Amino acid sequence: MTISEALKEARRRDAVELEWLGTTTQGRPDFAAAELLDRQGIPSCHVWRVPEGDVPPYLSATQALRRWQDGACAMCSARPNRLLVDHCHRSGLIRGLLCTSCNTAEGLQDAPSFAAYRSRPPAVLLGMEEQYGSAWDGFAQTSTDRAERNAARVDAAEALFRGITNRFGLGEK
Structure with missing residues (x-):
């Protein structure tokens, strides 16, 4: 593939992703509003608009989550420098992307908002399923x-x- 063809393919994929996402990343609650949702037992991601249609087939679940979450923590809507890939330690399935604070708290708390997050995490909202880790981790x-x-x-x-x-x-x- 030439550089020109690669650039053309990258632009095509960007257009497909933009069409899939639409306006779903706009109008989300900020950190303060997410705190109020948390007090009601609602994780931030449960009020985000979910993209219509299928996830572009070339995106893994983690890539799709990164695009849809757009840098925001699924629990608190904070926008840290990096998000951690949260996963279920029993099934090994990826759930969503969380800030360090929420990822730590998720493993230690049974608060209603965390229970709601675990029952319907972002990966489920997007209809995605992906194992965390690699064959080296034993997930194969x-x-x-x-x-x-x-x-x-x-x-x-x-x-x-x-x-x-x-x-x-x-x-x-």
Whole structure:
């Protein structure tokens, strides 16, 4: 492929993405408005407009999320320098892109907004499914092996966290 052909293909893909996204990235709540939504148990992404039509076939779920989220955290609408790829540790599926604070809190909180986020994350809103990681991470195994391995890791992490919270008197009373 020549440079001219590559540029033409890049422009075509940009046009396809712009058509797919439409105006869905406009009019989103800012951080302050997202805080009010959080108090009502609603993650920010649940009030964003979802693009109509299919995700362009050349985009992975992560790429589609990056385009649609447009630099905004799915929970709080903050626009940090970078967003982290959030994923379910039991299934290995990518859920969405979160700021560092929300990604950390998501793993430690059962607040209604986080429960709502986990039940309908951005990847589900876009109708996408993608495994987090690579074959080197073990995600290329069968879904049963993967689920058992991830459940064991989650159980170990929960036990460790319980031990830490009990040690400092932060456990359930």
